[in-house]
Amino acid sequence: MEATIVHDDSPKNSTRTIAICIDGSDFAQHALEWAVKNLLKADTDNVVLLNVRPYEQDTLAVTSFGSVDYMESTYSQEVEKNEKKRSEDLLKNAVGFLKSCNPKFSIQASALIGDPREEIIIQADKIKAHIIVVGSRGMGAVQRALIGSTSDHLTHHAHCPVIVVKEE
Secondary structure (H helix, E strand, O other), X not given: OOEEEEXXXXXOOOOEEEEEEOOOOHHHHHXXXXXXXXXXXXXXXXXXXXXXXXXXXXXXXXXXXXXEEOHHHHHHHHHHHHHHHHHHHHHHHHHHHHHHHOOOOEEEEEEEEOOHHHHHHHHHHHOOOXXXXXXXXXXXXXXXXXXXXXXXXXXXXXXXXEEEEOOO
């Protein structure tokens, strides 16, 4: 849905656009580190960091007397403000990590809102990603069937190759 660009120093003539999904988990950090070691080329690649926070609609609590409690809406706004800051901090830290690995990396960072599975695909299409890198949480077939897996969804629906990085 909405994209907040946290950082952008993309080159004019990049060879590849590599989208790396981060969510603050160890799995995502491992995928980022793997990409640095095995995939990214500092002089030619444009790295796009993506963080998607779920969209939470305001939920108004109904009291036992049938009146609506508007405190919940204010609370939801505060939660969203905190989640947006957390997302932006996460992206800034990832940019800092990449720059510490190689100051020549060209990096963009986007904070998005929505269903991570869908928003990553939309953003990857928008930026014309050549590759998407995502961490694997190591869910088994039953867990993936019950709750769904972002990496599984991406491998089936993205219009570019998806690298799912598993922890060793």
